[in-house]
Amino acid sequence: MANINNHFTWIVTSPLILLATLFLAFSANNAYADDPIFTVKNVKVDETAENAIAAREKAFEQAQILAFTELTSRMLSDAALSTTQIPPVNIISTMIKDFELTNEQLSNVRYVGVYTFRFKDNDVRRYFAQQGASITEMSSKTLLILPFIDNKSRTTIWAPGNTWMQAWNRVTNLGGIVPIEVPLGDINDVRDISDSNAFSYSQQRLSAMLERYNAAEAVMTIAAPDEELQKITDPNATARGSAVFEIYRTDRGTSELVNQFRITADGAMTRQQLFDRGVTMVRSALQKNWKEQTTTPAAQSARAIRVVVLIDSLSDWLTTQSRLERISSLSAITLKSLSPQQANIEIAYKGDEQRLALALSQAGMEIERASASDGSPINLLTTSKSSRYKPIQF
DSSP states (O other), X not given: OOOHHHHEEOOOOSHHHHHHHHHHHHHTTSOOOOOTTTEEEEEEEEEEOSSHHHHHHHHHHHHHHHHHHHHHHHHBOHHHHTTOOOOOHHHHHHTEEEEEEEEEEEOSSEEEEEEEEEEOHHHHHHHHHHXXXXXXXXXXXXXXXXXXXXXXXXXXXXXXXXXXXXXXXXXSOOOSSSOEEOOOOOHHHHHHSOTTXXXXXXXHHHHHHHHHTTOSEEEEEXXXXXXXXXXXXXXXXXXXXXXXXXXXXXXXXXXXXXXXXXXXXXXXSBHHHHHHHHHHHHHXXXXXXXXXXXXXXXXXXXXXXXXXXXXXXXXXXXXXXXXHHTOTTEEEEEEEEEOSSEEEEEEXXXXXXXXXXXXXXXXXXXXXXXXXXXXXXXXXXXXXXXXXXXXXXX
16 A cells, blocks of 8 residues: 555645645545555465464464465566576565454464465565565556356356356455456346356346446456366365366457366366366466566666646645555655646656556556646646556457
8 A cells, every 4th residue: 555655755835735734634544444465365374283373373473484485476577487496484574564353262272363464565575576576556446257168058157057157156255466356146247247258248237247347347257167067066175187277358348268178087186176177277367368468577777757747726635646556566756846727746656658658547547648738748647548557468
């Protein structure tokens, strides 16, 4: 989460700026939402030791390692993941801002706990920079997953026996770098997407569904178990056979296949675990696609661009400022001057202008080239008129 005290430099040149400064001094410590990139939820640990206290201490150390491992897989490029090692817990603990214990159970020798960890963004960036890693710190807009299952005789999504939908519903944390929503399957969903709509949906109906779930794009996934796997009816029975999993983008008016993979039972996994692995692989493919668009070297120096924000009131500026503060991938924002008609700011960012455009688009903003009243060129920060930048860019 961007820190307002670190990211904004105020130059008080008018009563209006003084008023804005006083307002922000009041609101700086108020409730900005946790940055989803640097917050790791539902970290589950289960440890035993000679007594409950030792088990709890052991579990807490393991929870920190698991949380940082998740943060690493979330932020690092695939190339960096293969070469970056998880540091010891005494190093990880220095990068933790705070934590929350959301559930715990203990006996004489066993401790089970569920944690949420919030990491210090600047300390994490510095650590990855020292490792020479490339990272992303930009989360995409929410994706809506439509999990169809193809049982050869028919393709369904809302039927009670959809084991693919059940696998998605088992996931306890679908946030992170590519946040995902799974539809409820209520009367509105069934009206908008039916079992026969995998390849013939109405774009208007799909748009209504996206608006309901506050999602930027729908991703259709189809799981096709072979005949041998279909014979396994007990979710906890050993799986046999295989299943093909397909990912389709839907934003160009039709279902467009963008990725496909097969999982074959290895004799050790259950039917349920096979479909759970399918969920993991689909999420990994979506995250990899997003990271390819957004990663930059952690040690890269930021560049800056001057932009103008046209406003009608102080409230207009505060609204824009609040939206900018929620973009954690911006390195810094400096207010250069403020008048009743406009705010002149400087945005520091890493990467190229396309990556900056992508970051701004996640907050519904874009930069346009314009001319000032004297004819000189300016960069104008405005509300996005289109969704040029989509979460899926296969």
